[in-house]
Amino acid sequence: MKVAVIGTGIAGVSVAKRLAALAHVNVEIFDKSRGTGGRMSVRHAGEHSFDHGAQFFTARTRTFKDFLADYRAAGVVVEWHPKIATLSPAAKLDDRIWREPHFVALPDMNGLCKVISRDLDVRLDTQVHCIEKNDGGWWVKTVKETFGPYDWVVSTAPPEQTRQLFPDNIGHGMDAARFAPCFSLLLGCFGSLPAWDAAVVKDSPINWLAFTDRKPGRNSQPALVAHADGAWSQLQYDTDRDQVKKLLIDAVATVVDIQHDSVGLHRWRYARVTVPLGQDFWINETSQLAACGDWCLGNRVEDAFISATRLAQRFERI
Ligand SMILES: Cc1cc2nc3c(=O)[nH]c(=O)nc-3n(C[C@H](O)[C@H](O)[C@H](O)COP(=O)(O)OP(=O)(O)OC[C@H]3O[C@@H](n4cnc5c(N)ncnc54)[C@H](O)[C@@H]3O)c2cc1C
Structure with missing residues (x-):
């Protein structure tokens, strides 16, 4: 059986890895980006490296904990113990305590997806434009090329x-899932810096700040990531990018006094799931099409992994 998987985020590489381990399945993966990782990705700017999507992940299910064990043993995933604060323009700084382990991948957040996909057949920089079926099966089309045929396509x-x-x-029924966008402001910093490594921000257009260079195993000059609140990002979605940068730099300045020598901005159109589909995955066995990802179950890396794992388990019975 030949399967095409679209996406090299945690869901894509996880479902592909499990399917590739089945004797009768041959898998090819496509991603429009230049690197693996999807929303667990990194942006480099000069000497600065920013984890501009997912900041960390937690593991609440036995399935995900067991899966991570090998990668923790190999040093690809480690626990992150930041000094974390709560900040607000109006109030004084408070320390904050995390009550469960928070993990990061090395050397950047995409490190885990990179390692999972190491032995898989991955085509990066390949944006799928559409898929079409004829007698031979499914054909995956980009603007220039056609790949296939495949028995199944998993998006x-x-x-x-x-x-x-x-x-x-x-694909009816997927529409029930909803996302909020997110602007990530990326500041390359110098000079004196605060003692906290990351902060939850209240009463502000931003809701998260982190010096992602201070995560374990990084090799970067000071790199501050500021995430804008979902509702604010929605409101400013079409605002001129320079104006958004200015508004976010001003918001950062109300809670921390820092100097920066580079500014980047990333707009995540589909950042955080606000309403999940509420089922493990989506499948149409007659058409031989399936879909999985965080949006099926929640809004975290672990949700994407669990959705992919449950879909792969279903394939084991096909
Ligand atoms: C700003 C931000 C902060 C976050 N913070 C956290 C956090 O701290 N903790 C946490 O657990 N989660 C966090 N998340 C959520 C987390 O990143 C996601 O839940 C998880 O990474 C989703 O993985 P996925 O594989 O389902 O989707 P994705 O990672 O989005 O993967 C989908 C992939 O499909 C590819 N693709 C899409 N269309 C095409 C096409 N036509 N052709 C080819 N390829 C295509 C994309 O390029 C992408 O690589 C955050 C997300 C964002 C954006």
């Missing part, structure tokens, strides 16, 4: 994008 793109890839009449 891990957000549901709105998955529906655009799938034929018109297929």
